[in-house]
Amino acid sequence: MENQSVSEFILLGFSIDRHEEILLALFFLVLYVVTVLGNMVILFVVLVDSRLHTPMYFFLGNFAALDIFFTSAISPQLLWNLFSNDKSISFAGWMTQSYFYFFLGTVEFILLTSMSFDRYAAICKPLQYHAIMNSQVCIQMLVGSWLGGFLSVLFPTILITRLSFCRSNIINHFFCDSGPLLELSCSDTSFIELMDFFLSAVVIICSLTVTLFSYVFIISAVMHISSTTGRAKAFNTCASHLTIISISCSISIFIYVTPSQKETLEVHKMPAVLTTIVCPFLNPFIFTLKNDTVKQALKDVLRQYKVLVTQKAWAPCKRKGPFK
Template identity: 80%
Template sequence: MENQSVSEFILMGFSVGRQEEILLAFLFLLIYVTSLAGNMVVLLIVLVDSRLHNPMYFFLGNLSVLDILFTSVISPQLLWNLFSDNKSISFSGCMAQSYFYFFLGTVEFLLLTSMSYDRYAAICRPLQYHAIINGRVCIQMLLGSWLGGFLSVLCPTIMITRLSYCKSNVINHFFCDSGPLLNLSCTDTHFIELMDFMLSSLIVLCSMVLTLVSYMYIISAIMHISTTTGRAKAFNTCATHLTIISITCGISIFIYVTPSQKETLEVHKVPAVLTTIVCPFLNPFIFTLKNDIVKQALKEALRRGKELIAQKNVGDWRKKTTV
């Protein structure tokens, strides 16, 4: 990707001093490393433990993959800018970061909506669940989420790369968000803003409405469960997913489902930190702490790991004593 008007951008980042930037850099580095480790653990448990080979954990494993990719689009560049005080990013790097941020974010919305349909089928249609949500359907929903994200973001990104950036090359953000990029263009951006608004509204609001409809049926079905234990188990299964999609939808509506993003750029930095850095960090821990099967699988994996280490140490000791 090339642009005749600008070759690189400067990411302004946060309006703090140099010492505060270093502190933020260490904090974000800790969160990023922990996020990668937590999501990798969840993914490995889902792959290894046969009890988790069902649609619910299939989607959970894919959500962990998305969180790893999503936070990796923003965090490495942000950490480099904070640690080195070199805030520049090439034009092609900026466009790629913007594209993958919105692409992966859209895929996550669609995937969370698929997970709500899975929970609806499991609780409201338990006898037909395996016929409704089988392996083929899971793959179709997953591919549909990735294809939907790819197509919905491609056209606006191409249009943004064609803009003329003659006002400045300083982006008032810590990553290449669409609003700050549009704010720098001296080309008329009303059509792109309208397209962004329509696509964001369609994806976010439709995901939220479909999820709410699913949970209306789910709550109605749960209230008809006769035992208190059964109701608590059903609520516990759905609470984690509902919490995550509520946080994600709320932040995205605040940032992107507005007719114009130019007037509120400074206000968007804090919620952007939540959605790009904090949420991928929290997701694996929320799922692990709220799900008894995942906790049990994790405990057993740790126990097996300790046993293997102990056996290796005994074997090494025997070799030394034999020699």
């Protein structure tokens, strides 16, 4: 992939000096490593603990894997730019990162919507829950999330690759967002901007609307639970999901569901840091700290690992005998 008018772009990144860039890179590196490890732990626990082999944790495990892919689409290139002070990226690299950023971001919103429907079925339709959310339905919803994200981003990306860029190759951003790129094009980008706005609005607003409707019925059902403990447990189960989708939707609406982004690119950098780096870092903690079942499963896995390590440590002593 190569554009006839430009072969590479220069990402300006953040308006800070070199010393501050190194400190920021170290901070982002820690967040990235913890994000990957935290989501890998959740994915591992969901896979090995039979108590978590339910639709709710099926989606949670896939969401953890999605977070790893999403942050890995941005963080490695950002860390390289900050540590090496080489701010260049090829046209092919730009389009690849941009595509995967929007592709995985769209999958995340659709997957969060699927999780809200799962919570609605579990709380509002408990007797029919296993019939509604059977394994075939869960797989279909997961495949639909990935397919919807793939198709919704494909056509706008193809259109962007056909643009000409004759103004400059310097972009005032830290990753490959579409808005700053469209600003540099000397082609007519009004149709692409309108399409981006429409697709972003459809994905984000529909996801938020379906989730809010689901939680209206969920809250109504929970309030009819006579037991205070039962109400607290039901709210606690949904709190992590509602927290994540509220943060994601509010930030994405601020950045992308606007008619024009050209005048506010500098303002969008901080929310972009939140959605690309900070939110994937927080998601594992939100899910584990808010979910008692995941916390208990994690404790059991750690306990089993500790017992296994102890047995291996004592094995040589048992073979030799106490007086040899």
